[in-house]
Amino acid sequence: MSIFYFIAFLSILFAVLVISAKNPVHSILYLVLTFFTFTIQYILLNAQFVAIVNFIVYMGAILVLFLYTLMLINLNKNSEPMKTNLVKIAAVLGGGCLLVVVVAALKATGASDPVLFKDPNLGLVKNLGKVLFDEFLLPFEISSLLLLSAMVGAVLLATKDTKTA
Amino acid sequence: METGELIVRLVLIVVIFLISLVIAMYSTYAERKIAAFFQDRVGPNRAGPAGILQPLADGAKMFLKEEIIPTNSSKFLFIVGPSLAIMTACIGSAVIPWGQQIQIGSKLYDLQVTDINVGLLYIFGVVSLGVYGIMIGGWASNNKYSLLGAIRAASQNISYEIAMGLSIIALLMVTNTLSLKEIAAQQHGWHWNILRQPFGFILFIVCAFAETNRTPFDLPECETELVGGYHTEYSSMKLGFYLFAEYINMFVSGAVMATLYWGSYNYPGMDWVAGHTGPVIAPLIGTVVLFAKIFLFIFFFMWVRWTIPRFRYDQLMDLGWKGLIPLAIANIIGTGLWITFFK
């Protein structure tokens, strides 16, 4: 139980560091740590497959891609021009309002049952596979189309235009 | 978990850790010796008989060298880089089954640190994490060559990870499980997966070369173009960590290949041997067989290094995206057809 709170504290800490770090590379590395804490949360929830996929897809692929792009662009200016303090305060207030609304809504529902593992095998590959390829077969196929079109789009966007360049 | 099992696990962790470090140390020696034999030379032969103490001398040298941290580097990340590299290299061996269950007293113990049921994906995740050490170190050095090395490492690893994952998927269609323990157990006797997935293995080993940054795909540290690549600015034991990480990676990927495709601890005639030697010796023989296979793979890595010249970077990317990925998909389709019609 205390593990959850410790990890949750770490997640929030690293998440705050992500948006407050001056150097974007540091931001990404903090984001890696944040996602790592999420992986631990998944393991605590016994969602093994989600945990490992989070590990591979987010930490292993998406964030490496971010880091790659950032290094490719290689902004030598150490810090981007920050927004004015007024905007920052307004933004924090706005985000805080959102949080307050969500928490208030949560308070109104008043549900606070502990999370029980009704089915210990829930997060295992076999179980998830059966649901994914049975109930959600069509969305699965459509998501593959989405990925394909995203790939084509990315290649098209990132290729240098030979006519103008 | 009871204490007996816990102790066995702890002992196993320590032993595997030590073994992988010793193997990494002696891989440097083996690399130099084997390179020498391939080039009709002798190799290191001064420290101890036939140079057997060379790794110790190298280690002492590494420790005694001056430790330089460049002034304009990002100091914390500069230290984190090599540490992360060696850490990700070491944790990969946690899910590999090193042998059959061994009987101590009246109880059976697994020769595996932990059997998680997504073991194969775990290895895959660790491999994909390995690039962070290189990228952080390369970026933190604040050096063009290091940065270029880091960028190359990132794009190379991402590209080849896809082909590697696809080749593993074809294997999974055959084995029906992600647990390495079960995959190893399935290949009893001579029913090795290489017989069922020869093509997938070729794809896998090519990707393994790319993922461990070994020649012909060692573009991130390509000294003819990038001075030293991502570890240009490194010296002393931090450089040693990077080099060590490469050899541990080689050991772990050899172990993974042996486990996935080459029958792990299984060998033809193992039942006969087990019948004659009993429940303690037989698993140990299996472990020895596994290690023999791993050493063969390490030898193969070195053999290829001293034979094949480095690819050009665009050739590397072409091979990854236009060659291996379509082939891996074709392999998946072929495996699917084979399973549908012949099983």
Next chain:
Amino acid sequence: MESLSNKRKVLESKPLNLWERIYLPAVVKGLSITLKHFLFKKDVTVRYPEQKREFSENFRGMHSLKRDEEGRERCTACGLCALSCPAEAITMIAAERKPGEENLYREEKYAAVYEINMLRCIFCGLCEEACPKEAIYLDGDIVPADYLRKDFIYGKDKLVEAPLNQ
């Protein structure tokens, strides 16, 4: 441009055909060649300090200052060797022979100090050619390695030949 010597070879670089683009056949071929070297070929190295390759006749190694047939030093400290040395590796201080030293030095003048900096020396052999007294020859061994720079400045103790009757 037209080639004058007709020695130029025109290399054709065709795009690889399918068989070549698989890479694997070429890889296997290369691997078999290196394996042949690994297994069968004898190594060609000479294990240097223990084994030595024979020097050629005109090999130029470490210098030695010669003595004549009566065991006297031939060098007369004329300085021609130092003058001819392109690397300026040779220095010497001359001295006059005292009475009673005739059995040590052949001429009235001799080199009290004769130093060659082996780190500067390029072993060209010009000193040998310049010497009018046939006193210096580069007929020695390879100059051994050392740890300190000062140890590479060889004095007369290392350069002069051993006396005859020993």
Next chain:
Amino acid sequence: MESFFKTAQTVPLNHYILLSAIIFAIGVIGVLIRRNAIVIFMSIELMLNAVNLLLTAFSVYRGDATGQVFVFFIMALAAAEVAVGLAIIVMIYRNTNSIDINVLNRLKW
């Protein structure tokens, strides 16, 4: 292993929701206060992940695998989004030599 997972069972569902809400709010704030396009993008990833965590928690709470399947769909979506988004950012960088979003307030160069 069993006893290890028992520890998570006593955490109320409320706290998972709270954690997700906080992370989500941090993501929103990040989008609002930063000008670097890549960091904004990362804040969006943070928000997506907060939702992922919540979906998994609900899935475990309800004993229904659907939530976790949705996490996969979100991940696939995130991967697609990152590929296209980063391509766009690289493109923007090529055209303006900056990834500051305040430079991008024009519709045509």
